[in-house]
Structures are given as structure tokens and as C-alpha cells.
Amino acid sequence: MKDALEIERVWLLRGLPPMPSHRQTLQLDQGYLVADDGTAQGRVRRTVFASGVNEFHFNIKSGSGLIRHEREESMSAAAFEQAWMRTDGRRLRKLRHRVCDGDLTFEIDQFLDFALVLAEVELPAADHRVLLPTWLDGWVLREVTDDVRYRNFNLAVHGAPAPTGG
Numbered sequence: 077m078k079d080a081l082e083i084e085r086v087w088l089l090r091g092l093p094p095m096p097s098h099r100q101t102l103q104l105d106q107g108y109l110v111a112d113d114g115t116a117q118g119r120v121r122r123t124v125f126a127s128g129v130n131e132f133h134f135n136i137k138s139g140s141g142l143i144r145h146e147r148e149e150s151m152s153a154a155a156f157e158q159a160w161m162r163t164d165g166r167r168l169r170k171l172r173h174r175v176c177d178g179d180l181t182f183e184i185d186q187f188l189d190f191a192l193v194l195a196e197v198e199l200p201a202a203d204h205r206v207l208l209p210t211w212l213d214g215w216v217l218r219e220v221t222d223d224v225r226y227r228n229f230n231l232a233v234h235g236a237p238a239p240t241g242g
Contacts, residue, residue, distance in 0.1 A: 089194065
């Protein structure tokens, strides 16, 4: 299992921005495993690439806000399917559009089960300066890095938060 720190900023977008043609698009199907008390115990994910290849992973994240701990390991299709059955009612589907911009890769998540688009970027350090690319800048409503309502587990369980003023 790979252990790492995830340093990530997240923004709520007003819609899906027009992106550069060099983007890579993937479909992500995610389900969340929970303990008897309803706390998250991990995530299973199927990544479907444009080529039709599927990858499967089990992931545990801890912490909140900008810096979190992340543990991830590959899993077989059979193990994914077995775990997937235990995630009913705690799933989400999204298209992820990856766009490299300088030394960063912006990921635009377009959720398929409700109207929500988020942009995120993983950073090499917490104090790394982020300049939003011009194709993205005008689409940002606000930063939601510290807003737990926009964490994938909460989205999978509760859906998208009600819109509020931008």
C-alpha cells in the first residue's frame, strides 16, 4: 500500500469550462465503505480510461482541509466488485478532465448524478502559489478546500449541497 500526503486545493465552478484540447478524460466510479457507526472506512474506485482499460483501487484518506494523509493500493476487478456491493447508497460517478498547466495538473470533476463541477489541483507543498489558468479563472465561484460538504464521501452520501451565493 502506498502512503502519501495529499496537498490539494478545491474550487466550486459555475459549470463546465471550455478546456484545452490536450486534456485527458476519465470516468470514475467511486463507492464508500462504512463502519457500523456510519464513519468512512475507505473508498473503492473504478477508473475507466478512454481506451476502455479499467483500473481498480482501494483508498483511505484521513484529515481534512488542505493537507490530508492518503493510503492507496491496487485491487483486482473481482475484489472491486465484491467491495462495490457493500457501497450501495454511498456512490458517485464523475468525469474527470485532467489538464496539465505548467508544473501543475488541474482536475475538473463533472459529476454525473447531480449538477456539480469542481476543480482541484494537487500541490508539491502547502505554500505553493497557485495561479488559475485563464481557461478556468472566470468559472470559479469560490474555494471549497475547507468545506467538508464538498468532500467526495459527503457528496456520495448526501448529494450536492444546495447552491448559495457565489
